[in-house]
Amino acid sequence: MPDFTHTDLQLVGRHVPDPLGGPFENAQQAQAAGYDTLNPVTGTYEIGVVIEGAFVPLISEKASLVFDRIDVAKQQAQEAAAAQQAQADQPQTGPLADQQQPQADQQQPQADQPQG
Amino acid sequence: MPRAVVLNTASKSSTTGGTFADTLTANSGDSLTIPNLQSGQGKIVSMWGIDSASVAEIALTDGRVESVHDPQYGVRFNVPSTAGGGAGKNYALPMITPPNYLDVFTGDTLAFTVTSTAADAVMVSWLTEYQDLPGVQASFANWQSVMANRFTEIGVACNAVASGTKGAYGATRAANADDTRWTGGRWYAIIGFTVQLPVTTISFKGPMWGNFRFGLPAGLVTVDTANYFLDLNRLYPNENLIPVFNGYDAGSVLLEVADAATSTSPKVDIIAVECKNNPAIG
Numbered sequence: 328m329p330d331f332t333h334t335d336l337q338l339v340g341r342h343v344p345d346p347l348g349g350p351f352e353n354a355q356q357a358q359a360a361g362y363d364t365l366n367p368v369t370g371t372y373e374i375g376v377v378i379e380g381a382f383v384p385l386i387s388e389k390a391s392l393v394f395d396r397i398d399v400a401k402q403q404a405q406e407a408a409a410a411q412q413a414q415a416d417q418p419q420t421g422p423l424a425d426q427q428q429p430q431a432d433q434q435q436p437q438a439d440q441p442q443g
Numbered sequence: 444m445p446r447a448v449v450l451n452t453a454s455k456s457s458t459t460g461g462t463f464a465d466t467l468t469a470n471s472g473d474s475l476t477i478p479n480l481q482s483g484q485g486k487i488v489s490m491w492g493i494d495s496a497s498v499a500e501i502a503l504t505d506g507r508v509e510s511v512h513d514p515q516y517g518v519r520f521n522v523p524s525t526a527g528g529g530a531g532k533n534y535a536l537p538m539i540t541p542p543n544y545l546d547v548f549t550g551d552t553l554a555f556t557v558t559s560t561a562a563d564a565v566m567v568s569w570l571t572e573y574q575d576l577p578g579v580q581a582s583f584a585n586w587q588s589v590m591a592n593r594f595t596e597i598g599v600a601c602n603a604v605a606s607g608t609k610g611a612y613g614a615t616r617a618a619n620a621d622d623t624r625w626t627g628g629r630w631y632a633i634i635g636f637t638v639q640l641p642v643t644t645i646s647f648k649g650p651m652w653g654n655f656r657f658g659l660p661a662g663l664v665t666v667d668t669a670n671y672f673l674d675l676n677r678l679y680p681n682e683n684l685i686p687v688f689n690g691y692d693a694g695s696v697l698l699e700v701a702d703a704a705t706s707t708s709p710k711v712d713i714i715a716v717e718c719k720n721n722p723a724i725g
Binding site (some may be wrong): 345347348358360361362363364367368369370371389391392395396399 | 495496562602603604606607608613614616640704705706707708
């Protein structure tokens with residue numbers, strides 16, 4: 328039996344923004360702090376575990392890279408959903424529709440057969 | 444013989460991906476073209492690069508076989524961006540490391556083609572030493588001359604941050620914008636700096652260096668930057684590679700940060716030796 332003192336640790340993540348990285352009210356404030364964008368994504372994103380209420384970081388990434396990946400994932404999910412919806416909305420015409428129609432007709436009599 | 448040490452960066456903020464399908468372009472103010480040199484020759488003494496999210500391979504070519512082997516792939520460099528615990532964790536990886544170097548010649552144009560994953564940011568920075576660049580008399584010293592004039596040592600904070608565009612230089616920030624303790628009339632030899640957060644490239648620029656950039660990497664494997672220019676000088680003992688400026692000009696010493704992530708704030712502390720007299724040579 329392993330002598331683990333803690334099991335079922337919760338994996339959590341948190342954004343730790345740069346304290347000097349905004350939010351800024353206008354472009355002049357952002358420029359004075361050195362930024363060339365009004366709302367920069369600053370600091371790090373820490374992934375860690377909570378042990379008896381204490382957060383213990385395991386890995387730290389630059390926050391902008393993490394949020395970039397989230398944006399890309401969201402965009403890909405939206406594109407996939409839109410493509411799926413477009414496929415579902417497409418009217419069934421052409422050779423495929425012709426082939427499916429007789430098949431449905433063949434199944435109909437079977438459904439009408441009395442259950443023995 | 445006016446000599447100079449010049450930093451250039453080339454980047455692409457979002458690649459299309461594929462086998463050597465992307466070409467990097469020079470950052471604003473930088474150039475891929477080797478300038479006219481009296482001696483006709485310079486050498487790239489250091490080069491580093493990064494891919495923001497995936498492994499990559501970079502091919503460096505130019506049109507001259509005396510510089511790189513051939514114009515097809517030239518010198519190929521792998522960039523193991525995911526090594527060490529995750530994509531984007533390395534920030535800068537070495538490509539050409541002293542005492543190795545690459546000869547470059549007047550009129551040549553460097554080309555960086557990249558094999559990468561779509562939507563990654565890729566950037567490469569390099570330091571080129573010119574023994575005789577017309578119009579420039581850059582102020583650089585060696586360690587012996589710095590030691591001969593050494594008075595005290597100082598670390599000065601400068602909060603330059605990276606651009607909102609991946610790979611591009613961020614806004615310039617003067618060396619005295621966040622810490623004004625430079626003393627007018629004293630000479631300062633920058634031996635390196637430290638950061639809180641690794642970044643791909645930190646650039647210094649000022650009239651005392653011909654308004655050309657010079658700089659260094661501060662990635663995970665190159666983050667030992669406290670003595671960077673001193674170490675570079677040790678690896679090239681016959682060269683003067685420690686930048687020097689006068690305290691009166693601290694407002695003209697401009698720092699810029701370029702990174703494969705957006706808006707990175709590395710929190711630079713410049714480490715400099717204060718000198719009684721000008722230690723610059725040449």
